Amino acid sequence: MGNIKGLKSKLKNLSPNLVSIGCTCHSLHLCASYASKKLPDEVEQFARDIYNFFSNSSKKQIELNECQVFAEEKPTKILYPSQTRWLSLRAVVNRILDHWSSLTLFFQRAFLEDNLPAAENILLGLRNPIHSQESLKVLVTLDSIIIR
Template identity: 50%
Template sequence: MAGSLSGLKTKMSKNTNLFYMKCTCHSLHLCASYSCKKLPSDVEKLCRNIYSYFAWSSKRVLELKEFQDFCDIKPHKILGLAMTRWLSLEKVICRIVEQWDALQLYFLSQCSEVNNIKPKESANIMLVPEIKAYTLFLTNALKIINELNTEFQSESVRLPYLYNRLEVSVKLILCNFCQTPYIKNKNIKDIVLKDKNHFLPVANICIGTKAQQYIDSENLSEFEKCKIKETIREFYIELISQIKMRFDFEREDLKLLEAITPAKFLSEDELSIVPLMKTFENLYNGDPDDLISQWNQLRLSLNEGKEKDICKFFGLDEPLFKSLIEFIYNLMSLPHSFAAAERNFF
């Protein structure tokens, strides 16, 4: 579809004014999926084993409830990973963390009573302190990606905000393992992820409060703690590498769209509409000079605005700005994900 040689995008771009954008939500899901592969495979195996063990047995669910009552844990349902649900991984991990004590006791009890390798395998995995540390870490790390994913599943206009939000999120992740002065005023494309000169000391790598408190409370050696944090650093590096690979931070057309966000429209002293007109010339009709004049006149007439929603901000029923509003609404129609369309099939 997006191949540079014979993909549909390449073929159509030759003869049309094609605007191409990969689904933001799908891309973010893939970023999270590939970064999770840097963690031990037992983390994903545990998620799948627990769900498959309870999914088709009401008897086992009732048995688990006894342990949930004993541990004073709410008897919430065990969730399963769904490849077609972008936000499922975080919810699965959080549910397992919530039910950890009850699940661990249950599987340990089943080891002696049931001739089945599944309970024994799950019990052994849950007894490894590092595995619980990684699951606790994921409850925090996946939240950043899922918040972005949730935002861009919205049917409201989000494309003009995309790269600003991505840049903020990437730098937030970088702060967990890199020195702040190095990343503060640096472009994402210029950041060298594996430059150890800018890494924080291993002991200072941020892995989330819950995970940090857990490894501090366990009888782990300094070597084991460092190993956990080094693995998590690899997770961060892979996550940012995937984001940089799937989102082109040098796309000028998407950067230009930020000009129609209310904050940008009101805050810049010098902000011309001409670059937008040149880039998206097929999205407006009429006299270019009229469009420029209406842009400047609207900026002069709006000294401040409390409305942050882009649609409401430009929702003017004013003939004086008719051409400008039509152009901006055409820009706002550019899609940022396929989530809204895919909802019709579920």
């Protein structure tokens, strides 16, 4: 609005009793953005690692679909956590939660049979308490509160 040379100061000169109220949507967005920076970065990196593992391999995607069918989950793709849209992380985390069993199954097999270091790292992440289903559900709940 501009306290010194902006529109607010010019209108104040014309009408000294003017009350200026900032945009509540903008203020809420700034609060939510700041709050999201306080969430653990590990969760976003973990989601990125999972996405990157499958992103360039149709073979791995097919194997994941087989694990999803075996775990009686609806076969879907892993979502990409956008860097510019922090709210997209909610959908990504929800997708990971929906496929927790099949992802664990897939990465156990990929580590044990193929001995892939990246699969081992993600499997350790799936077993990490920070990335536990309960912790991720708390993040999704916080995100839902921020959105409302």
